[in-house]
Amino acid sequence: MPITNSLPKDFSIVRLTTVVLEQYLDPLLKIDHEMLAERWSSEHFTSDYPGKWEASRLAFVDTEMVGYMIATFKMESVHVNRIAVGAAWRRSGIARLLLREVAQTAIVAGKPLVTLKVACQNKIARRFYQRCGFTVHSADDQNLSLQIVPQLLLVDTKTG
Ligand SMILES: CC(C)(COP(=O)(O)OP(=O)(O)OC[C@H]1O[C@@H](n2cnc3c(N)ncnc32)[C@H](O)[C@@H]1OP(=O)(O)O)[C@@H](O)C(=O)NCCC(=O)NCCS
Secondary structure (H helix, E strand, C coil), X not given: CCCCCCCCCXXXXXXXXXXXXXXXXXXXXXXXXXXXXXXXXXXXXXXXXXXXXXHCEEEEECCEEEEEEEEEECCCEEEEEEEEECHHHCCCCHHHHHHHHHHHHHHHHCCCEEEEEEECCCHXXXXXXXXXXXXXXXXXXXXXXXXXXXHHHCCCCCCC
């Protein structure tokens, strides 16, 4: 477990494929079940959706899976359906790097936006998305719909 918020040298991000998913489904569910939001079953992860295998990623430190992002293609956006980082690895910049990956995917796919929904009560995630530059597109009693132009996710906000 890191005591600082810097990433180790053996950090990597891997594209989610059916083979990788089969191998890491158990740790994926474990991280997922640490989350505040409604739990996903294994079927949520294995189901096929447009763009899912292009846009989804797993994050590793050495061989340990430490975070993931499931994203799919919508008409005008790449939509982040799920993003989470294992509790021991939060505030290391991992989720921000996963969003950079989805931004690259959106640009390559010609999608003008990255979108997602966040529960109004999830203050940490709302703070995270705000820091990444997302703006509110719409809201209901329970959720905010957020969006950002993918190029903005590639700006290094720590230095520029
Ligand atoms: C939200 C979540 C994905 C963020 O992951 P993370 O890897 O810790 O985020 P990062 O380290 O990339 O954070 C980037 C910036 O977001 C902000 N941020 C992230 N977590 C924060 C927190 N707990 N408190 C305040 N700001 C926070 C900070 O500005 C941070 O930059 P800094 O550490 O240099 O100050 C993670 O907390 C998580 O997995 N939560 C549970 C699952 C969840 O709620 N997912 C979202 C569902 S919509």
